[in-house]
Amino acid sequence: MSTTTPPSNTRAGGTDAPGNPDVSGVDLELVDVLKRYPGQKKPAVDGLSLHIPAGEIVMFVGPSGCGKTTSLKMINRLIEPTSGTISIGGEDVRGRNVDQLRRHVGYVIQGGSLFPHLTVAQNISVVPRLLKWDSRRTSERVDELLELVSLDPAKYRDRYPRELSGGQQQRVGVARGLAADPPVILMDEPFGAVDPITRQRLQDELLSIQEELRKTIVCVTHDIDEAVKLGDRILILQEGAQIAQYDTPEAILAAPANAFVEDFVGAGSTLKQLSLSRVSDVELVHPTTATVGERVAEVRARAEANGDQAVVVLDERRRPVDWMWLRELAAADTVRPVRDDVLTLDRRATLNDALDMMLTSTHGAAIVTGRRDEYLGVVNFTAVTGHIQATEQQLAEGRAADATAGRDDAWEGGGA
Amino acid sequence: MSRTDTTRPVAVPAGDAPRSADTETAPRRSRWAVSGESRILLLVLPVVVALVFGAWAWWRATADLDSIEARQLAWGLILDLIWQHVKLTLVATFFVLLVAIPLGIALTRPRFKRAAPLAVGIANAGQAAPAIGLIVLLAMLLGFTFGTAVLALTLYAVLPVLRNTITGLQGIDPTLVEAGRGIGMSGAGVLFRVELPLAVPVIMTGVRTALVLLVGTATLATFVNAGGLGTLIVTGITLFRYPVLVSGALLVALLALLVDWAGRVLERVARPKGI
């Protein structure tokens, strides 16, 4: 069986060659990988062949027991394949001491699985210590990673996992996986144990981290929405890790390869398209902003001139800290935030996420941030509904075109 | 977080009897569905005891003993000593139950509830006293008699039953008690028909612990002239006769294992159906 290579990816820019300096990941190759457990007739993974291009996120999805986790764990040899080869950056994983191999493959699992007896910093420095980094380099790396996952190092470095919320634990888990800067990161249901809002934030953060680092990430999930949102490609598996479809999210949603995939992806494909569109795809509006410490009178004047009832309050680094009604401003001479947990959307968040947040916001809209939480603007219902209408129209035109070109094309488009 | 809960100590109390892990009763299906450990203890133990005792009896019948050994190991004497040992154990057990269970009940009633930690604390600290010291001191004060031995043993074994009675009663779902009161049962009615039956498994574990503690400590009764199988050990050491010494030690060990086994059987039989 030949290796499955999907059509090039549109979103991540499928032109990236392994030599691209921006990409710190490497290629991952599985050839005829088979796992048979003793005493079981059917192999858990039956001849899986797969090529994962450097710097991409590939999501493994499928019903439970389909072999997706087994496949993942064979990459870092937590499970030894019965036969077949797996290579990372062209190097056979079996050619290496298993512990050495794992120190160079990041591993992130549900809930972070932090060691409860170690502090955040100690948890993150497990692998650097195994690699015998000196303590200065290690502690610098810890701080750098905590910044990267949006946790203030001074505040969180010496905390124990039980002093963190679920989302924070998961962030530390991601930081720990990235600690020794491995080219490949394996994630097993990484965001399965947190509430939906936190999950969405963590997903956004992972995407923006990935934008900077361009690792090769393999991620197992049972949540098709998560797969669509995070994946550059999605691998949909059936029992025995048989590939049902391996393609970009767009292609899978537009043209499911067979009935199994169609069932799995679910109905309502227009709404699913909301998971494909990012907040950055729609036009943002720009209400009045204010900076902490600014004089209220000036802000009020500006807002009234714009006809706004509320202003977005930013800190000195242009990160949103509050979204205040004008009457809330009146309490003081200078602008001072009254809430301490303003909800924001990363620009990589899907329109699905945006709708969720707008529904719970008293402003009926959501603040959008970019790299390092910098303020970008606000997304509102009008923008989202406009985008949905445009997409629907496009799809309808696409279907009409398909119909004239002959139905069969749609089935073959899925590859695999 | 449940993750950290799993690391919580299972046997914390200071001076606690080492079997305290047993108070955590495992989930059970039916009365005779048993875990691997219990199966070994329930089924294998009596076989081991019987085999070792058989081997000893055979040795006793065929060994070439000198006159002192033969006198010390005469069947009549040995049976006497076993009977004394059993009597010490049972009488002390009776008094332990008589003291510990009512006390445990009292300490879980609203009126005395707040005294419970104090009482258990005192009992715990008392457990730190060496059994041999307790027996010898009491004998010096009260005389070298069977009664003294029973008193010392009783004091020594009250703790496990008291603690398990309190734990057992406190562990009952309060809604069941309320339900009992709600359908018009009196306080005593709820106690005897709801609370105690539900607490029986935990209390019985305490009783078995006490039994084992007693049968072991009764070995020391010989020091206050109250007899028991310890006599053979002391005689064996004093007269430097290993056959006597080992026979005594072996018989005490077998008796203790047998009592433990009986306690386990009793635990199962006494457990109300449906729990």
Place this chain on the structure above:
Amino acid sequence: MWEFIDERKAQIAFSAYQHVSLVLQAVLVATVIAVVLAVVVTRFRPLEPVANAVSAMGLTIPSFALLGLLVPLVGIGVASAFVAVTFYATLPILRNAVVGLQGVDARLVESAHGMGMNTLATLTRVRLPLAWPVILAGIRVSTQMSMGIAAIAAYVLGPGLGQLIYTGLAQIGGANALNSALVGTLGVVILALAIDALLLLLGRLTISKGIRA
């Protein structure tokens, strides 16, 4: 009684020292044995009920009987006392160590392997530190029990405060019989409580803040 103590200060202090020394050494050896056994037992799961049953049976055997069985083998004196105390001390620690090691979340162990820790590193850096609070609870139970067993072991000429108790018994009717037994008994109680407090302190110092109850 104060007079009695005053006259024999040095001897009592020496007995107390010997008693504590015997118990601590025995518990230390017992801890090592128990943890090693527990690691083996948790590695081969079918052994677990066997280990628990043996542990329960071992604790059932009266200490005086075990001493009687040991004397022909190791002779009268310190050796018998040490072996007997170590034997009993091992059992509660073994039981707790098995429970503690088993209580470690399997995902944490997998996580450790997944990050490239070998079996030994996983044991020393993850499994044992996480099981330590439970093991230490076992050590406390063992130590308390050992204090009493060491007192009994003085009958076969083991060292420690038990000797004072037996001396009192032997001199019954004598002027200092009661004092001797009383000092021996109270000495054991006080030392037992003091050592338990020290073990609690040890727990504060050695149990990671992240998992302390």
